[in-house]
Amino acid sequence: MNYVVPKTALEASKALVQEGAFALAGGTDLLVKLKTKFVSPSMVVDIKQVPKIMGIEATADGWWIGAATPCAEIVEHESFCKDWPGVVEALSLIGSTQIQGRATLGGNLCNASPAADSVPALISARGTCIISGQSREREEPIEKIVTSPGVTALEKGEFILGFKLPKPQSGTGDAYLRLIPRSEMDIAVVGAGTTVSVDKNKKITSIRVCLGAIAPTQIVLDGLEDIFIGKEPDENSINKLVSIAEAACKPIKDKRGTIEYRTKIAGVLSKRTLTIAYERATNH
Ligand SMILES: Cc1cc2nc3c(=O)[nH]c(=O)nc-3n(C[C@H](O)[C@H](O)[C@H](O)COP(=O)(O)OP(=O)(O)OC[C@H]3O[C@@H](n4cnc5c(N)ncnc54)[C@H](O)[C@@H]3O)c2cc1C
Numbered sequence: 001m002n003y004v005v006p007k008t009a010l011e012a013s014k015a016l017v018q019e020g021a022f023a024l025a026g027g028t029d030l031l032v033k034l035k036t037k038f039v040s041p042s043m044v045v046d047i048k049q050v051p052k053i054m055g056i057e058a059t060a061d062g063w064w065i066g067a068a069t070p071c072a073e074i075v076e077h078e079s080f081c082k083d084w085p086g087v088v089e090a091l092s093l094i095g096s097t098q099i100q101g102r103a104t105l106g107g108n109l110c111n112a113s114p115a116a117d118s119v120p121a122l123i124s125a126r127g128t129c130i131i132s133g134q135s136r137e138r139e140e141p142i143e144k145i146v147t148s149p150g151v152t153a154l155e156k157g158e159f160i161l162g163f164k165l166p167k168p169q170s171g172t173g174d175a176y177l178r179l180i181p182r183s184e185m186d187i188a189v190v191g192a193g194t195t196v197s198v199d200k201n202k203k204i205t206s207i208r209v210c211l212g213a214i215a216p217t218q219i220v221l222d223g224l225e226d227i228f229i230g231k232e233p234d235e236n237s238i239n240k241l242v243s244i245a246e247a248a249c250k251p252i253k254d255k256r257g258t259i260e261y262r263t264k265i266a267g268v269l270s271k272r273t274l275t276i277a278y279e280r281a282t283n284h
Contacts, residue, residue: 002043006050009132009161015045017134017157023047025068026102028095029111050132053106053161056080062167067106067129067160071118075100084165086174086193086277090121093178096185106160112146113187119146119218120193120210121176127165133158143210146217171205172197173280175273178212179265181256188213189257192245192269194277196228202282204228209241209274214249214266221248221270233278241274242267 006012015021020042024030033039047053053066056077063080071091074080081088094103094117108118109129123143131138134157142163145152154160168174174195180186191212197205207228209221221244227237251262 001041003046004043005046005048009050009137010134012045012047012050012159013132013134013157015043016159018043021045023106023110023159025104025107026070027107028099028103029107047106047159050161058167059164063163063165065105065163065165067162068104071100071103071105072097074105083168084121084125084174085280086176086195086273087118087121087125087165090117090176090178090191090193093117093176105163109142109145110152110154110160112148112150112152114146114149114216114218115188115191115213116218117176117178117188117191117212120191120212121174122163122165122193123210123218123220124176124193124195124208125165125168125174126195126208127163129163130161131158132161137161139164143218143220148216168195168284169197171199171281171284173277173282173284175276175280177269177273177276179269187256190214190251190262190265190269192266192273194270194273196274196277196281198278198281202232203230204233204278205230207274209245209270211245211248211266211270214251214262216250219248221245233274238271238274241270245270 022041024044024046048068053068056065108116127142176193178188178191194209196207207224212218227240245266249263249266253259
């Protein structure tokens with residue numbers, strides 16, 4: 001197995017185009033898969049020295065988060081935490097302190113697990129990612145990347161360079177919750193990320209709810225605008241949200257929960273994240 005550390009995005013793409021090449025960011029998924037012989041790379045491409053791939057910074061219209069920035073660095077960024085507390089909640093749940101010192105958003109997305117914690121939060125925040133390839137860079141909504149468990153829409157030689165999140169307009173709040181069977185270090189039975197914006201009368205002007213671990217890929221709930229826009233949430237609209245969340249579920253059944261349990265929890269977490277996000281929005 002070869003190991004390379006490209007210094008430019010083009011060098012990284014040229015290395016990644018080779019058969020059996022894998023990108024290495026924090027390695028918290030890849031090394032586990034290597035050790036258990038789930039994958040046998042012919043080449044490991046350590047992408048951490050590619051320019052712009054490490055670090056978090058405010059930009060003219062929002063935030064840039066390099067795809068190989070460790071979660072620990074992101075959760076310590078005070079202004080980012082103020083802007084996107086729900087995204088930070090999601091990152092803070094990944095593994096342990098040790099794991100967070102290495103784990104990255106690029107790895108969490110491209111590992112393509114339906115239960116990845118950061119992904120529903122980033123999708124609900126309407127994040128996009130910049131994909132670097134041999135001949136071009138392209139920008140895609142995050143929900144376009146994972147196509148099925150363990151599979152992404154990235155083409156040969158492509159990798160995620162970084163993520164863009166908008167600057168939340170005044171009156172915006174987000175929240176992320178997950179349920180795990182244990183109190184620590186487990187995979188989500190369901191994860192829910194919600195972002196809402198409100199006007200000065202506390203009426204909702206935009207809403208996005210994304211669920212993880214309830215289907216082969218993360219699911220953005222449809223039809224919420226008709227229920228919530230122009231109104232404050234009430235029992236009736238929240239019950240409709242719960243029904244939509246439950247109807248969107250196509251979960252697996254495993255040792256962490258039955259299909260019925262996951263379906264029920266999807267409704268509960270949708271309701272709870274909406275309540276938290278709405279409260280944050282009205283105080284922002
Ligand atoms: C003990 C433990 C606990 C964990 N707990 C959680 C948890 O609670 N929640 C959760 O969501 N995850 C959890 N994970 C999984 C893992 O830590 C996360 O998915 C992490 O974010 C992966 O990031 P990484 O940088 O380590 O990825 P890596 O292992 O470096 O890479 C993962 C995959 O993505 C590819 N890749 C990495 N970066 C890029 C890129 N920029 N562009 C294209 N492809 C790329 C790699 O080739 C590889 O296939 C846990 C893992 C462990 C070992």
